[in-house]
Amino acid sequence: MKKLETICIRCPIGCHLVVTEQNGEVVVTGNRCPRGAEYGKQEFTRPMRTVTTIYKMSNGDTLSVRTKGDIEKSKYWDVIKTIKSAPEPKNPQFGDVLVHNILDSGVDVIITAVNKN
Amino acid sequence: MIKTDVVIIGGGPCGLAAACGVEKSGAKCVILERDERLGGILNQCIHNGFGLHVFNEELTGPEYAHRWIDKVNECKNVKYYLNSFVYMIECTPNGYLVSAYNDEDLIEVEAKAVILALGCREKPAGSVQLLGTRPSGIFTAGCAQKLINIEGKSVGKRVVILGSGDIGLIMARRLTCEGATVLGIYEIMPQSGGLARNITQCVKDFNIPLNLSTTVTRVEGDKRLTGVYVAPVDQKLQPVAELEKFIPCDTLLLSVGLLPEIEIANDFQLEFNPTTNSYCVDEYFQTSKTGLFCAGNVLHVNDLVDNVSREGQHAGECAGLYALGKLPTAEKVEITFDDHIKYTAPKYIYKTGAGEVQVSFRVNKNYRRTIIRAISGGVEISRRPAPVVTAGEMQTVTIDKSKIQEDLHFEIQVLE
Ligand SMILES: Cc1cc2nc3c(=O)[nH]c(=O)nc-3n(C[C@H](O)[C@H](O)[C@H](O)COP(=O)(O)OP(=O)(O)OC[C@H]3O[C@@H](n4cnc5c(N)ncnc54)[C@H](O)[C@@H]3O)c2cc1C
Ligand code: SF4
Numbered sequence: 188m189k190k191l192e193t194i195c196i197r198c199p200i201g202c203h204l205v206v207t208e209q210n211g212e213v214v215v216t217g218n219r220c221p222r223g224a225e226y227g228k229q230e231f232t233r234p235m236r237t238v239t240t241i242y243k244m245s246n247g248d249t250l251s252v253r254t255k256g257d258i259e260k261s262k263y264w265d266v267i268k269t270i271k272s273a274p275e276p277k278n279p280q281f282g283d284v285l286v287h288n289i290l291d292s293g294v295d296v297i298i299t300a301v302n303k304n
Numbered sequence: 305m306i307k308t309d310v311v312i313i314g315g316g317p318c319g320l321a322a323a324c325g326v327e328k329s330g331a332k333c334v335i336l337e338r339d340e341r342l343g344g345i346l347n348q349c350i351h352n353g354f355g356l357h358v359f360n361e362e363l364t365g366p367e368y369a370h371r372w373i374d375k376v377n378e379c380k381n382v383k384y385y386l387n388s389f390v391y392m393i394e395c396t397p398n399g400y401l402v403s404a405y406n407d408e409d410l411i412e413v414e415a416k417a418v419i420l421a422l423g424c425r426e427k428p429a430g431s432v433q434l435l436g437t438r439p440s441g442i443f444t445a446g447c448a449q450k451l452i453n454i455e456g457k458s459v460g461k462r463v464v465i466l467g468s469g470d471i472g473l474i475m476a477r478r479l480t481c482e483g484a485t486v487l488g489i490y491e492i493m494p495q496s497g498g499l500a501r502n503i504t505q506c507v508k509d510f511n512i513p514l515n516l517s518t519t520v521t522r523v524e525g526d527k528r529l530t531g532v533y534v535a536p537v538d539q540k541l542q543p544v545a546e547l548e549k550f551i552p553c554d555t556l557l558l559s560v561g562l563l564p565e566i567e568i569a570n571d572f573q574l575e576f577n578p579t580t581n582s583y584c585v586d587e588y589f590q591t592s593k594t595g596l597f598c599a600g601n602v603l604h605v606n607d608l609v610d611n612v613s614r615e616g617q618h619a620g621e622c623a624g625l626y627a628l629g630k631l632p633t634a635e636k637v638e639i640t641f642d643d644h645i646k647y648t649a650p651k652y653i654y655k656t657g658a659g660e661v662q663v664s665f666r667v668n669k670n671y672r673r674t675i676i677r678a679i680s681g682g683v684e685i686s687r688r689p690a691p692v693v694t695a696g697e698m699q700t701v702t703i704d705k706s707k708i709q710e711d712l713h714f715e716i717q718v719l720e
Contacts, residue, residue: 194500198356200608201500203692217691236505237352239364240481241453249456251350253364260509267481281370299350300366302454 309627316344318600318616319421325620343369441529460555472559588622681709
């Protein structure tokens with residue numbers, strides 16, 4: 188029987204999950220809410236993460252950015268590299284998209300803060 | 305001089321929610337914030353994980369702040385002043401007078417109630433015993449967070465982190481993503497003080513070594529740090545000298561805890577709790593002085609910003625009602641607890657009869673298979689099985705006030 192003990196990262200409560208596969212069905216225990224069951228199944232089959240980082244503008248300002256949804260954990264570094272080398276936006280604003288459909292994941296990278304320096 | 309009902313000192317998540325609470329109560333308020341923008345420490349916390357409980361969405365720090373700033377902007381009776389550093393609170397016949405420097409000018413606000421929402425600051429390098437020189441390259445984790453995330457600077461290439469609080473764990477991931485190598489995190493205690501989720505997604509995901517029961521003993525370097533010595537500690541937390549080893553590195557980050565910013569109210573000699581390094585409050589988040597309220601990280605270090613907002617909002621509503629002369633009082637009940645629990649906030653509850661009250665607390669270490677119980681008048685009035693309770697997580701229990709008799713006791717039954 189395949190078994191995974193992990194911690195739900197969907198919220199800071201951090202429930203301790205036990206994920207097992209029984210007769211072809213993935214079963215999650217230890218979650219306090221349905222998001223944990225979903226996360227446990229995902230982590231068992233195809234781990235996903237949200238990526239957050241900063242983008243440096245040539246004038247010294249920084250943009251805080253995040254992927255609007257989760258991307259495959261295995262693509263984490265490629266996503267970071269793609270964000271860092273994205274073309275510089277003109278007059279970036281809170282909520283703007285910095286990179287559309289990053290690495291064909293279907294997920295956009297959005298600006299979560301503009302810091303003037 | 306500005307006159308209002310409530311003055312809120314600090315415009316972080318606690319102060320913003322408090323302002324919304326005051327608005328809800330029907331009173332007026334003024335926020336005084338020393339920074340050039342609202343949002344507090346959230347502005348530098350660019351990672352996600354904020355707001356799941358309040359907004360049912362996983363936001364980054366700045367986005368979470370943005371939501372609350374929007375709410376505050378919709379309030380009719382809230383005014384805020386930026387770049388306003390509060391340096392004094394005094395009593396007047398009408399309540400309180402709060403003074404702040406605003407650039408060159410002075411702002412004075414008189415109000416019936418004050419809410420302390422000043423957050424906390426990091427324990428500096430001087431608070432840990434490190435032998436050796438004082439080269440550059442030693443930063444507190446929050447300071448490094450600001451330099452990297454807001455100012456876009458780099459702090460170093462080969463990094464050692466002392467302490468495993470959440471900010472340290474989060475910075476381990478940030479530094480790695482910015483191209484630095486995190487050689488290891490060293491924690492003197494046998495468990496991390498950070499959230500379990502941060503150990504998974506910031507440390508394990510990046511194969512960063514987390515060394516428990518180990519500490520940094522000495523630093524070396526002339527102008528710039530060239531390395532640190534680390535050693536495991538014995539049961540008395542004393543480093544074992546024979547096992548000390550040298551780790552070459554150019555940067556040391558300290559994530560050794562936070563201290564509530566309480567000095568501003570020192571003169572009032574409020575009832576103090578040495579465990580939280582802050583004041584004791586009742587269920588209205590009122591300190592031992594009537595009309596002086598305290599919530600958020602200045603009250604106790606919160607790991608969940610959602611809790612800070614909840615506390616702030618409640619404190620705001622209560623302070624507003626106080627200013628309007630509508631805050632009910634009754635006989636006080638002091639909350640007691642067994643020795644698994646370090647403290648509770650609030651410390652006092654009023655026997656006003658109806659409604660609910662939320663009590664937050666922290667445990668002294670990690671336990672498995674537990675039952676969290678609340679007992680009043682010898683009767684169990686709340687019971688929640690908790691498979692895991694950790695020192696890093698704040699626990700919150702909701703109590704039905706109609707069930708409270710002459711006392712209220714919390715205990716943790718450990719089954720394993
Ligand atoms: C360095 C650091 C990093 C953190 N990182 C994280 C994290 O990554 N994730 C997480 O969940 N939590 C983090 N926290 C915890 C986080 O601070 C709390 O969850 C939350 O922000 C607390 O809200 P608050 O409003 O009580 O305090 P704060 O956000 O600290 O806000 C307090 C406000 O008061 C203002 N202020 C202080 N003194 C004065 C004065 N004399 N006059 C006027 N204004 C004043 C400050 O400028 C600030 O805006 C961090 C804390 C610190 C200190
Ligand atoms: S299971 Fe639900 S409550 Fe538990 S950590 Fe995950 S999201 Fe949070």
